[in-house]
Amino acid sequence: MGNTRTRHTRINRWISTAMLLAGISAAGMASAETLRFAHVYETSEPYHKWAVWAGDEIEKRTDGRYTVEVYPASSLGKEADINEGLSLGTIDLIFTGNQFAGRSYGPIGIAGAPYMFRDFDHWKAYAHSDLFKEIAKGYQDATGNVPLALNYYGKRHTTSNKPINTPADMKGLKIRVPNAPMYMMFPEAVGANPTPIAFSEVYLALQQGVVDAQENPLPTIKAKKFYEVQDYINLTGHITDSLLTIAGGPFWNRLSDEDKKIFREVYQEAGEHITQDVRQSEAELVSWFEDQGVTVNKVDTKPFREAVIPYHNGDAATWDKETYDRLQALGQ
Numbered sequence: 001m002g003n004t005r006t007r008h009t010r011i012n013r014w015i016s017t018a019m020l021l022a023g024i025s026a027a028g029m030a031s032a033e034t035l036r037f038a039h040v041y042e043t044s045e046p047y048h049k050w051a052v053w054a055g056d057e058i059e060k061r062t063d064g065r066y067t068v069e070v071y072p073a074s075s076l077g078k079e080a081d082i083n084e085g086l087s088l089g090t091i092d093l094i095f096t097g098n099q100f101a102g103r104s105y106g107p108i109g110i111a112g113a114p115y116m117f118r119d120f121d122h123w124k125a126y127a128h129s130d131l132f133k134e135i136a137k138g139y140q141d142a143t144g145n146v147p148l149a150l151n152y153y154g155k156r157h158t159t160s161n162k163p164i165n166t167p168a169d170m171k172g173l174k175i176r177v178p179n180a181p182m183y184m185m186f187p188e189a190v191g192a193n194p195t196p197i198a199f200s201e202v203y204l205a206l207q208q209g210v211v212d213a214q215e216n217p218l219p220t221i222k223a224k225k226f227y228e229v230q231d232y233i234n235l236t237g238h239i240t241d242s243l244l245t246i247a248g249g250p251f252w253n254r255l256s257d258e259d260k261k262i263f264r265e266v267y268q269e270a271g272e273h274i275t276q277d278v279r280q281s282e283a284e285l286v287s288w289f290e291d292q293g294v295t296v297n298k299v300d301t302k303p304f305r306e307a308v309i310p311y312h313n314g315d316a317a318t319w320d321k322e323t324y325d326r327l328q329a330l331g332q
Helices: 002-031 046-061 079-088 106-112 120-127 130-143 181-189 199-207 218-223 257-291 302-311 321-329
Strands: 033-038 066-071 093-097 146-160 174-177 193-196 213-217 232-247 295-298
Touching: 033 046, 046 066, 046 257, 079 093, 106 130, 106 181, 106 232, 106 321, 120 130, 120 146, 120 232, 130 146, 130 321, 146 218, 146 257, 174 181, 174 199, 181 193, 181 232, 181 302, 199 213, 213 218, 213 232, 218 257, 232 257, 232 302, 257 295
Parallel strands: 033 066, 033 093, 174 193, 174 213, 232 295
Antiparallel strands: 093 232, 146 213, 146 232
């Protein structure tokens, strides 16, 4: 009888312990928050690959308090839509161009202006500078959203169905650009007609002759298969471009200081990986495109640069001269 009572007591304790652990586990699961990360790039591109990696890291480093679902290829909307979603709280994290962010806070758009950077090292000096931190803080103050990292996107080049060697070759050319004012500066400076078209619609627009040309970095030209519907890749290198990783204010303000640090560190690490991958891809892609039968046209960029520089502090500038001069002084 005593043995039976002892056995029942042990069983009851085991059941109670199991129920308690199950309750703790369920409570942990119930408190986990799923975040939405949106971008407009293909799953084959490094931006998506490292966004997924970052989501896994966030889950690990926050002990499962946060999980991140990544929505690629404009599946949650065009670039303007996902920027809007940050402030509405319908999207928590995004990749976006400096020019799109510049619609909400002008100075941050300076990093997306044509021929603003001398080369990759100049861009890198900006990405790690106090100037960038100040501009990012200004964007946060203006919008409530928080830039976490600056990720290299690559040098933007012009694809077309004719060779482009001088600014005169672009006169009257109908060229697709993203729908943000700073992307218009280069075409306007050389007499082309900038035509904003959503990223997901560019291939069809080129194929159907809605536009004559487009501009993007080599990895994007490959990923979106623009080379299938354009004969020439002209190495104008007119923008040393980058993407911001931005957290939405409604989500960010719920985080503890400890978790804010984790998110910032993870997305900065992801940005370093993205930059390395894009740089490697840029180095390899010229020969790859030539193997596909595409003509890669090496361009003297000096006359293009000279055409654009007067616009840097003209009517289109959304930054002041002091900010411009500080950026130009970096890395010298």
